[in-house]
Amino acid sequence: MYAADAPQTCIYNLLVPENPANAAALAALNRRVVACERCPRLRSHCTAVALNKRRMYRECEYWGKPVPSFGDPAARVLFVGLAPGAHGSNRTGRPFTGDGSGDFLYPLLHRAGFASQPNSTHRDDGMVLRDAWITAVVRCAPPDNKPLPGELAACAPFLDEEVAALPRVRAVVCFGKIAFDGFLSHLVRTGQITRRTGLVFGHAAEYRVPGDRWLLASYHPSLQNTNTGKLTPAMMLQVFRRARRLAGISAP
Numbered sequence: 001m002y003a004a005d006a007p008q009t010c011i012y013n014l015l016v017p018e019n020p021a022n023a024a025a026l027a028a029l030n031r032r033v034v035a036c037e038r039c040p041r042l043r044s045h046c047t048a049v050a051l052n053k054r055r056m057y058r059e060c061e062y063w064g065k066p067v068p069s070f071g072d073p074a075a076r077v078l079f080v081g082l083a084p085g086a087h088g089s090n091r092t093g094r095p096f097t098g099d100g101s102g103d104f105l106y107p108l109l110h111r112a113g114f115a116s117q118p119n120s121t122h123r124d125d126g127m128v129l130r131d132a133w134i135t136a137v138v139r140c141a142p143p144d145n146k147p148l149p150g151e152l153a154a155c156a157p158f159l160d161e162e163v164a165a166l167p168r169v170r171a172v173v174c175f176g177k178i179a180f181d182g183f184l185s186h187l188v189r190t191g192q193i194t195r196r197t198g199l200v201f202g203h204a205a206e207y208r209v210p211g212d213r214w215l216l217a218s219y220h221p222s223l224q225n226t227n228t229g230k231l232t233p234a235m236m237l238q239v240f241r242r243a244r245r246l247a248g249i250s251a252p
């Protein structure tokens, strides 16, 4: 529930009262993300989408800014997505909220014990994540869901900083190959690996990586994958439950 201007420390304090520092760091990071203007193409696109709106959302006030991460600062599982959806997160201001990807994802996060409720509809819907933090390799909605290499590079420092502020993470679940490659780039940038040899994307692939962590891959919960049956709820739930086990979290 830790969006940029949400009361970031309350749930955190219930979970790990001995160390509120990383909750404050994550909240500050989220505020810088929301104010970021590094990618002119993406900022223009998000603003234009927010102004023009999709007909079915014409009564909604779109978020239209970079989308802050969301979750539990004491998380032991980190979920990494690609980028906000134009009429999903770019509308609601919360990762995977307000479009088909989120409608697929959150009920499964709930069944796996990470989410307090099955539906994520808007930023004030009361959703709380437990032991999970959701981020993305790009935090502004890109045209056609395709960020440019320079945009991925521009956003990458936020991921580096975020991972450093999540010391309890033991399993990282990447949704889709771009997110998986983005996390590998993070490992290279931070000197944790020197090359990617043997780290191959595939659904349910898992690798031991430095930092006492596991890296898991999943197909992205896009409608393109879920409507065609390439990714089923059972397939995703299997990855979520495996991530819990690898992170040392007991069954819900």
Ligand code: SF4
Pocket: 033, 036, 037, 038, 039, 040, 042, 043, 066, 138, 139, 140, 151, 154, 155, 156
């Ligand atoms: S994609 Fe990332 S780096 Fe680029 S403007 Fe958005 S928040 Fe900033």
